[in-house]
Amino acid sequence: MQTKYLIIGSSHAGLTAAEEIRVHDQDGALTMVSMEDCLPYSPTILPYIVEGKVDEKLIYLRDEKYFTDNKITFLKGKKVVTVDTKSSTVTLDDGTKIEYEKLMIGTGSAPTIPPVPGLKEAKYHVLRTMEDARKINQAAETAKHAVVMGTGLVGMHAAEGLGKKGLEVELIRGRRRAVLPNYFDGNAGKLIHQVFLDNGIKCNLDFQVKEVESVNGKSKVTLSHGEVVETDLLLVGTGVKSRMDFLGDASGVQVDQGILVDTMMRTSVENVWAAGDVAQAADFYGDERILTAILPDAYEQGKVAGLSMAGDETVIQAFEEIGGQASESYRGGISMNTFNFYGNRSFAVGLSLVSEEDGFEIDTMLFPTSCMYQKLVFDGDFLVGAIGINVTLDPGVITNMIRYKINLQGKKAEFARSPLDMSRRIMWESWRGAIKTAG
Amino acid sequence: MGNAYNTLAVYPEKCNGCGECEKACAKVKANSTDVVHSRIKVLKSLEDGFFGPVVCMQCGEPNCVKSCPAGALSKNPETGVVEWNEDKCVSCTICTLGCPYAGIYYNPLMSTVVKCDHCGGDPECVKVCEPKALEYRPEASVYNDQGDLEDLFAPGLAACLGCNMEILVRHVLRHVGPDTVLAAPPGCLPGVCAVGFNGFTGSKVPSFHPLLTNTASMLAGLRRYYKRKGRDVTALALAGDGGAADVGFQSLSGAAERGEEILFVCIDNEGYMNTGMQRSSTTPYGSWTSTTPVGPSLPGKANDSKYMPLVMLMHDVEYVGTAVTAYIDDFHRKVEKAYQASKRGFAYLHVFSPCTTGWRYPGDKTMEVQRQAVATNIFPLWEYEKATGKLAFTHPVDNPASLENYLSMLGKFRHLSKEQIEHLKNTAAMRVNILKAMSEQGLAGYQNLKVAV
Ligand SMILES: Cc1cc2nc3c(=O)[nH]c(=O)nc-3n(C[C@H](O)[C@H](O)[C@H](O)COP(=O)(O)OP(=O)(O)OC[C@H]3O[C@@H](n4cnc5c(N)ncnc54)[C@H](O)[C@@H]3O)c2cc1C
Numbered sequence: 001m002q003t004k005y006l007i008i009g010s011s012h013a014g015l016t017a018a019e020e021i022r023v024h025d026q027d028g029a030l031t032m033v034s035m036e037d038c039l040p041y042s043p044t045i046l047p048y049i050v051e052g053k054v055d056e057k058l059i060y061l062r063d064e065k066y067f068t069d070n071k072i073t074f075l076k077g078k079k080v081v082t083v084d085t086k087s088s089t090v091t092l093d094d095g096t097k098i099e100y101e102k103l104m105i106g107t108g109s110a111p112t113i114p115p116v117p118g119l120k121e122a123k124y125h126v127l128r129t130m131e132d133a134r135k136i137n138q139a140a141e142t143a144k145h146a147v148v149m150g151t152g153l154v155g156m157h158a159a160e161g162l163g164k165k166g167l168e169v170e171l172i173r174g175r176r177r178a179v180l181p182n183y184f185d186g187n188a189g190k191l192i193h194q195v196f197l198d199n200g201i202k203c204n205l206d207f208q209v210k211e212v213e214s215v216n217g218k219s220k221v222t223l224s225h226g227e228v229v230e231t232d233l234l235l236v237g238t239g240v241k242s243r244m245d246f247l248g249d250a251s252g253v254q255v256d257q258g259i260l261v262d263t264m265m266r267t268s269v270e271n272v273w274a275a276g277d278v279a280q281a282a283d284f285y286g287d288e289r290i291l292t293a294i295l296p297d298a299y300e301q302g303k304v305a306g307l308s309m310a311g312d313e314t315v316i317q318a319f320e321e322i323g324g325q326a327s328e329s330y331r332g333g334i335s336m337n338t339f340n341f342y343g344n345r346s347f348a349v350g351l352s353l354v355s356e357e358d359g360f361e362i363d364t365m366l367f368p369t370s371c372m373y374q375k376l377v378f379d380g381d382f383l384v385g386a387i388g389i390n391v392t393l394d395p396g397v398i399t400n401m402i403r404y405k406i407n408l409q410g411k412k413a414e415f416a417r418s419p420l421d422m423s424r425r426i427m428w429e430s431w432r433g434a435i436k437t438a439g
Numbered sequence: 440m441g442n443a444y445n446t447l448a449v450y451p452e453k454c455n456g457c458g459e460c461e462k463a464c465a466k467v468k469a470n471s472t473d474v475v476h477s478r479i480k481v482l483k484s485l486e487d488g489f490f491g492p493v494v495c496m497q498c499g500e501p502n503c504v505k506s507c508p509a510g511a512l513s514k515n516p517e518t519g520v521v522e523w524n525e526d527k528c529v530s531c532t533i534c535t536l537g538c539p540y541a542g543i544y545y546n547p548l549m550s551t552v553v554k555c556d557h558c559g560g561d562p563e564c565v566k567v568c569e570p571k572a573l574e575y576r577p578e579a580s581v582y583n584d585q586g587d588l589e590d591l592f593a594p595g596l597a598a599c600l601g602c603n604m605e606i607l608v609r610h611v612l613r614h615v616g617p618d619t620v621l622a623a624p625p626g627c628l629p630g631v632c633a634v635g636f637n638g639f640t641g642s643k644v645p646s647f648h649p650l651l652t653n654t655a656s657m658l659a660g661l662r663r664y665y666k667r668k669g670r671d672v673t674a675l676a677l678a679g680d681g682g683a684a685d686v687g688f689q690s691l692s693g694a695a696e697r698g699e700e701i702l703f704v705c706i707d708n709e710g711y712m713n714t715g716m717q718r719s720s721t722t723p724y725g726s727w728t729s730t731t732p733v734g735p736s737l738p739g740k741a742n743d744s745k746y747m748p749l750v751m752l753m754h755d756v757e758y759v760g761t762a763v764t765a766y767i768d769d770f771h772r773k774v775e776k777a778y779q780a781s782k783r784g785f786a787y788l789h790v791f792s793p794c795t796t797g798w799r800y801p802g803d804k805t806m807e808v809q810r811q812a813v814a815t816n817i818f819p820l821w822e823y824e825k826a827t828g829k830l831a832f833t834h835p836v837d838n839p840a841s842l843e844n845y846l847s848m849l850g851k852f853r854h855l856s857k858e859q860i861e862h863l864k865n866t867a868a869m870r871v872n873i874l875k876a877m878s879e880q881g882l883a884g885y886q887n888l889k890v891a892v
Contacts, residue, residue: 016505042508048529054509058527061510296536299505338532345532345545392547395532400539425482428493428540 003031003073005309006090006100008080010034011042012298013106013276013305015061020306022070028310030072031098033090036129037077039063043108044295047154049133050140051161056130080107085251085269102271102309105247105259106302109240109277109293114149114174118212122219124234127154136235140165143232147172147221149209151179153339154237156192159201160341162233170229171196171203172221174238178205183337183348185355187364188387191371192341199342240293242278256280258291263329265305273309275301284332284403285351285384292333304330336399344371347395350402351377351385360384363416365391376416381408383415397423406430443579443586444497444519447555447562451491454572456483460492460564467563468553475548478555479564479573480541492572494564495542495555497521502537503554512543519579520557528552578768585771588613593641598631601795601802603809604706606764608633608677611704612642614774619673620661621646624654624687626679627713628706633677651686654678655694658701666700673702673781680707680721684747695754695785702781704788705747712797720745723817724866725859727851728797738859739851743866748789749873752823752830757784760822763791765809769833773822780824791818799850808848814840816867821874830877842867 005021007014010032018032034040039060048054067074079093083103090098111126113119125136140146140162148159151173163169173179178189179196196203211222212234219234242258254260254268258280265273265281275281276298283290336349354360354377361378374393377385382405386398397420406426408415415422461477469476479494497514501521504512511527512534514520523543530551534543543554555562557575565575591612596605604627612619621644623633632641634648649657654676662674676682683691683705694701710728711717718728724743727733731740752759758780760773773788780786793808795801800808812818813834820834842864846852855863 012505044508044531044533045529048509048531054527054529059509295508295533296502296506299502303505336536338536340530340532343550345547347532347536349536394535394541394544396535396538396544397541399536404539421482421484424480424493424541425484425489425491428482428491 001031001096002029002099004028004101005030005104006098006102007032007104007106008090009106009108009276009278010036010040010062010074010076011106011108011276012295013108013278013302014104015040016299016302017104017106017273017275017306017309018070018072020303021310022072024307024310027071030070031075031100032067032072033075033078033080033092033098035077035079035093036131038130039076041130042295043128046127046130046133047157047161049130050127050136050158051164056133080246082246082248083251083253083272085253085272088271100271103273104265104305104309105244105267105272105274105278106276106298106305107243107246107278108298109291110243111154111236112239112241113236114209114238116209116212119209119236122212122214122234123217124212124219124236126236127158128240136162136233139233140167143167145231146170146233146235147219147229147231148235148237150174150237150239151176151203151205152182152237152239153180153337155235156180156196156339156341158235158237159196159203160199162235163199163201167233169201170231171201172207172209172223173203173205174208179203180339180348183335183339183352184346184387185353185375187366187375188346188348188373188389191368191373191389192339192344192346194368195342195344195371240277242280242291244278256289260289261301263304263332264308265301265330266308273305275305282330282332284334290333292335294333294335294337296336297333301330331403334399334403336395338395344390346373346387346389347398348387349385349395349399350383351379352387354385361412374419376419378408378412381410381412382406383408392420394420394424397427400427404430442516442519443582445557445560445579446497446576447494447557447565448574448576449492449494450572450574452572453570454481454490454492455570456481456490457569459567459569460573463563463567464555467558469549473548475546476553478553492564493540493542495521495538497555497557498542503534503543506533506537508533518557518560521554522556523552523554525551581767581771585610585613589617589643591617591619591643592632593635593643596632596641598627599794599796599802601805602627602631603708603764603792603794603805604628604631607706607790607792610764610767610770611675611677611774612644614771615673615675615702615778617644618671619644619675620658620665622649622654622658622674622676622678623647624649624676624678624682625651625713626682626706627708628677628679630713651682653690654682654687655699655701655703656690658703659694659697659699662700671782673778674700676701676703678703678705679711679713680705680709680747681711681719683707684720684745692754695751695756695787698756698784700781700784702777702786702788704777704790706790706792707747708792708794708797709744710794710797712794716797721747724862725852725855727854733854738856739854746870748787748821749870751787751789754785755825756787757781757825758786758823759789760787761789761791761818761820763809763813763818763820765806766813766820766834769820773833776822776824780826784825793849797851800848804848808845811840811845811848815842815845816871817842817845817863819871819874821878828881830874830882832874832878839867 082091145168159171207223213220221229259274277293280289338347363376365374373389374391375387461474464477511524546553623629635641658674665672717730721744725739762770777786777788816839823830
């Protein structure tokens with residue numbers, strides 16, 4: 001078959017790209033392929049499916065009608081196995097060939113499995129797809145004990161979810177001796193860790209997994225200090241890697257840890273774009289291209305890709321003329337996340353991990369007994385990062401202050417005193433006028 | 440054509456920080472007196488006296504919707520409201536990351552995110568906002584209703600930059616539709632397009648160019664002729680104030696009194712602006728025109744304007760309305776009523792229409808001048824329907840805005856003395872009093888009125 005636009009992946013990056021394409025081109029043939037045999041959903045919802053907080057039937061992001069209304073051919077349950085950029089053809093696992101004019105790759109990422117002896121051969125779970133979540137739920141019906149490997153977002157979420165299902169849960173760290181080390185600093189990590197301990201999650205950050213073995217349908221997990229834990233359910237959540245195995249060298253698409261793209265989400269090959277977890281794109285802070293693997297970046301990049309693909313010539317031209325800095329182009333990834341656990345809420349945005357030694361000015365407020373923490377990171381007159389646990393600070397206002405580089409011009413002290421009102425006012429005023437950026 | 444949406448408009452400069460909106464919102468949304476529950480928030484800074492309400496703007500491309508992993512947020516295609524579905528929400532709060540002013544935010548008392556939903560189209564906060572810093576603007580419905588109708592004027596008219604007439608005539612003609620015959624007596628309109636150039640008209644309906652004096656009588660004949668032939672053709676006049684109130688008045692008054700089935704629109708720019716800004720009978724007291732000059736001995740026009748809308752009402756016609764394009768929803772509502780009424784008898788619509796060239800103000804202020812004329816009661820908006828016998832204000836102004844402000848916007852008034860301004864205020868107040876009495880007591884009110892000025 002033939003199509004003008006082909007999008008691989010039907011999650012945040014793919015869906016936003018399709019939506020944007022339809023803004024500019026209502027009729028061009030648009031095809032979307034997903035390897036999963038279901039309507040589009042977000043992987044971020046999966047911990048809540050495991051926890052049982054929401055019914056699986058409710059969370060799909062689009063219905064069949066959306067695809068008909070928007071003239072999108074949605075091929076679900078079809079996996080892309082190769083991409084031939086010379087003939088502009090994609091081959092699916094059932095042998096179907098799709099010829100495209102413009103291709104966008106939004107295949108996301110897949111769990112990485114650490115090189116722990118015995119793990120690959122043992123029985124273990126991951127959490128990336130609806131199928132994974134169903135399997136975990138099935139296993140959890142009879143399981144009494146679970147081991148969760150990894151203290152990143154997936155691991156922490158899953159540990160809480162399984163714990164709430166009534167399982168005894170042991171959480172074991174991955175490479176780093178901290179919880180959520182990509183987002184939260186030591187102070188924050190300790191508070192979060194304590195809440196998990198208080199809620200009966202076993203978690204000693206001193207140990208790692210040394211070896212895994214399957215015995216009688218159970219997993220025997222040996223820890224670094226020699227202790228052996230037998231468990232009914234082993235979940236690995238130690239990180240992700242870009243899903244791009246269908247791109248052979250012959251495709252010519254340059255990759256590093258992910259598919260390398262410019263700020264219009266174009267790959268090194270003409271007529272091929274990439275966005276979302278799979279893409280390695282501009283960093284907001286530095287010149288290196290980075291993987292961010294978060295939901296907000298996926299839709300933002302998807303939108304830029306869609307705009308660029310639908311060929312709004314003036315925008316693309318403007319982009320070329322000013323050396324890749326069109327306002328519609330991607331501004332670069334900013335690390336950001338919210339993390340809500342056992343009724344507590346937290347977020348971390350931007351350069352949240354840095355300290356004064358790195359040359360930043362830092363304002364903190366810590367009340368461990370009431371599990372409250374606030375950290376504001378300034379670079380000169382600019383807010384560059386923040387952490388909040390159970391504080392009123394609004395993560396969106398803060399994120400946008402960072403993104404639009406709002407100059408606090410000596411109002412830093414005032415800002416640190418009442419950051420919510422101040423930041424809300426600043427963003428609101430900037431929004432009403434044109435947003436003033438510091439270039 | 441796509442949908443346009445009603446908006447909850449915020450005018451921060453009018454906000455006095457009273458916080459009534461927050462209370463009303465908390466009450467209706469959570470039945471609570473704790474304003475933490477309010478989805479609208481008044482930012483206050485006592486240091487510099489800054490106040491400003493923040494509330495969800497119901498973005499066109501909402502980031503919160505795009506970032507929801509649960510499909511719990513969606514933009515309603517009918518109303519434009521960004522809706523939150525509690526059953527689907529998992530409280531991950533990722534949506535809050537996308538909003539730059541906390542239009543959607545986490546409410547710790549509810550343990551969920553909350554956001555404004557326009558109260559289903561009737562926002563409580565608007566009702567309690569005394570200083571009118573919040574308004575629910577329904578203009579979008581005009582776009583939805585009219586957007587698909589054919590524009591019956593040629594693109595591009597030769598009017599002055601900032602002229603109000605283009606928007607006026609396009610909206611009227613598009614509303615009444617193609618089964619119309621248009622009379623455009625001398626004035627700006629025929630020149631800029633209605634009867635066109637070199638044998639071509641700029642309107643896409645049959646139009647003709649009567650004399651200033653006989654617009655209404657010619658239209659009366661045409662309407663009768665079409666009727667006899669069995670055709671329901673709208674007889675529409677787009678006449679200036681000269682063609683209505685002065686030179687054209689004899690035929691207009693006759694047609695109105697006979698109940699001819701005509702929709703007569705008077706485009707009142709308060710003078711003969713087309714021929715060099717001479718005074719007319721609707722030119723206000725004190726106004727400069729080329730025939731009421733301002734100098735050491737003459738202070739502008741010596742007489743009050745003729746208040747045409749009431750004069751026409753006294754003809755016992757089917758419909759009289761006063762309108763401005765600056766309140767376009769109200770404008771369309773009245774065009775519709777006048778159009779319907781013109782199928783039964785005479786309908787008169789008096790439109791206040793500022794002239795950037797003749798009144799001497801910048802062309803980008805045409806809408807503002809109209810709004811101020813309404814806000815000062817210089818041009819009150821009202822309508823009268825014979826079918827109900829009722830006169831009603833459609834945009835009542837109880838505390839008129841500063842007349843000085845309005846007058847200072849316009850070059851033609853800049854010379855006015857204190858006494859002249861006082862005179863204008865009295866005239867405006869007297870007219871509003873008459874209208875009020877009539878609206879409160881029916882037409883009898885006019886007779887019972889002791890005009891206390
Ligand atoms: C458990 C969990 C919790 C998370 N929590 C958060 C969080 O709190 N905050 C946050 O910001 N992010 C979170 N994330 C990350 C977030 O879900 C991702 O960043 C986001 O989903 C990326 O979107 P994407 O469109 O790039 O790719 P994905 O969502 O990974 O979707 C990839 C799509 O590509 C399709 N696909 C892949 N390969 C092929 C192929 N070969 N052929 C056909 N189709 C293919 C898949 O079927 C799928 O439709 C979480 C992720 C997980 C797994």
